[in-house]
Amino acid sequence: MKKGICLIIAATIALGLSAQRSLDFASKFMQKYKDSTFVTCITVSPKMMEQIAKRTEQNKKEETGHIIQVISKLKSARIITADNHCNDCYRTAESLLKRNRQRFGHSQSYNSEHAHGTFYTRKNKKGSIIELVMLHEDKKTDRLTIVNLTGNIDNEFMDGLIKAFGERGLKP
Amino acid sequence: MDYKYIEQLLERYWQCETSVEEEEILRTFFSQKEVPAMFLRYRDLFVYEQKAKTEKPLGDDFDAKIMAIIEKETPVKARTITLRNRFMPLFKAAAVVAIIVTLGNAAQLSTSHEQNDEEINYSDYKDTYKDPATAYDKVHNALELVSEGFSMANVSDTTATQNITEDISNINK
Numbered sequence: 001m002k003k004g005i006c007l008i009i010a011a012t013i014a015l016g017l018s019a020q021r022s023l024d025f026a027s028k029f030m031q032k033y034k035d036s037t038f039v040t041c042i043t044v045s046p047k048m049m050e051q052i053a054k055r056t057e058q059n060k061k062e063e064t065g066h067i068i069q070v071i072s073k074l075k076s077a078r079i080i081t082a083d084n085h086c087n088d089c090y091r092t093a094e095s096l097l098k099r100n101r102q103r104f105g106h107s108q109s110y111n112s113e114h115a116h117g118t119f120y121t122r123k124n125k126k127g128s129i130i131e132l133v134m135l136h137e138d139k140k141t142d143r144l145t146i147v148n149l150t151g152n153i154d155n156e157f158m159d160g161l162i163k164a165f166g167e168r169g170l171k172p
Numbered sequence: 173m174d175y176k177y178i179e180q181l182l183e184r185y186w187q188c189e190t191s192v193e194e195e196e197i198l199r200t201f202f203s204q205k206e207v208p209a210m211f212l213r214y215r216d217l218f219v220y221e222q223k224a225k226t227e228k229p230l231g232d233d234f235d236a237k238i239m240a241i242i243e244k245e246t247p248v249k250a251r252t253i254t255l256r257n258r259f260m261p262l263f264k265a266a267a268v269v270a271i272i273v274t275l276g277n278a279a280q281l282s283t284s285h286e287q288n289d290e291e292i293n294y295s296d297y298k299d300t301y302k303d304p305a306t307a308y309d310k311v312h313n314a315l316e317l318v319s320e321g322f323s324m325a326n327v328s329d330t331t332a333t334q335n336i337t338e339d340i341s342n343i344n345k
Contacts, residue, residue: 024292044307045297051304052311070315076294079314108325117321131292134318147314150292158322165319 025104025120025133026078026148029093038084044077069160073152080146089144090137094118097133104133114140121153129153175208182214 026041033039044052049071056068082089097104097120107119115138122131134147151157181198184190190198202211202218301307 022292023296027293027296042300042310043297044301044311045299046294048299048301048304048307049311052308055304055308067312067315071311074311076292076297077311077314079310108322110321110324110327112324112327115324117324119321119325132318134321136317136321145314145317147318149314149318161315161319161322165316 022103024076024078024131024148024150025097026080026146029080029096029146032092032096033082033089039080039082039089042079042081046075049074049076066160066164070157070164073154073157073160074149075151076149078146078148080144080148082144083142086137086142086144090135093135093144093146097135104131114138175211178211182211 026043030039030041053068053071056071097106104120104122107121109118110116115136117134117136120133120135121129122133124130130150130152132147132149132153134145136145136147137143138145178198178201181190181194184194185198199218201207202215207215299307301310
């Protein structure tokens, strides 16, 4: 009887662990660098994002109107910066994204004189982008920045981004 | 011969009134080879008692014999433990682990089809900044960087497309 109960409890725990909610990319990346001193992560939770949206709404000015549109689409934001071993961190991040091909799809890459980077997106069943990951390595400052946004990254988001930061022929 | 005395003694014997000496007299009388016919039926009673007396008591070695029997080691039956019996607990443990892992994998497989729809676990999110103004600045900078990145990516695409187009036209020439 006791053995049966223990078995049922163990099976329930295993099921629970397996069926857990997923972690975002930034969390998985930080698991690898949790003990490092040169990697920092700034987290803006959904609650804080709501407060930001309310705040920008209250301080509504013409120049921030498009930002409101963009921020309203976001659920959370995580910004990771690395000031050392940037190349290794970039490669680690990219391999982590490539390993999770089921989840993250490559969108675009760029390589200029002073920086190079890449975009990965995660879509839901309906085809909407729910997570955006950007890897950006600045060759001049030797600094890596990873931007991990979650929310509803749709055309309205991109539209707002263009209008907020200038039309430069942006495509989602 | 007159056995009146013997009869009297017997009467007293049945009444349990005989002394030890009188009982000895009766035993001696019935121990004789020839006992009168009228007393024959009582003979076995007194002779049995006599026989019991003459029986040898337990010897000195009786205790030793009994102790030897008690302390005798009983042979232990050898139980053969087969290799299967030895590994049985391990097999049971492995079966339990296999069941749990199978259940876990089944749950994972059933949720993997909806992997993209999975809600992100925000419970571990701890805001770096308590002040929304500071957080807004960081988000703003990040969005600006994303915008720049998209811009550079699109420029690269355009340049790449132009280069490819030029190469194709050169080949055609």
